[in-house]
Amino acid sequence: FSERFSNTTLQPVVKLQHALLIAVFKNNAKSRKLILKNLSNQKLIAFIDTLLFKDANFKSLVIGMIIGHFTTEEYSQYAEKMSDVDKIIISLIDELMHDSFRELKK
Secondary structure: OHHHHHHHHHHHHHHHOHHHHHHHHHHHHHHOOOOHHHOOHHHHHHHHHHHHHHOHHHHHHHHHHHHOOOOHHHHHHHHHOHHHHHHHHHHHHHHHHHOOHHHHOO
16 A cells, blocks of 8 residues: 555655745744754754754644645545655655755755
């Protein structure tokens, strides 16, 4: 279930939301008075991971950004395994952000 759902639903939606996710991360950094372009890659990774794994409000926001693109059928599948799927969503976004340093630092 999880791998198929990830490949057919989650990954395309995360890719679709790429630019918006970048903007949301940048805005969060700005509200915290962080200048991402001045952070080392290691500190940028720490910032990303803190937001995604420790900030419940931010985590809920980005999960909602992905779920908002589900069809009713996809949402039904999501609801069956919500906790597992949330972890996959966060992992996909974490990977995307780690691969997007250049965009985050613009």
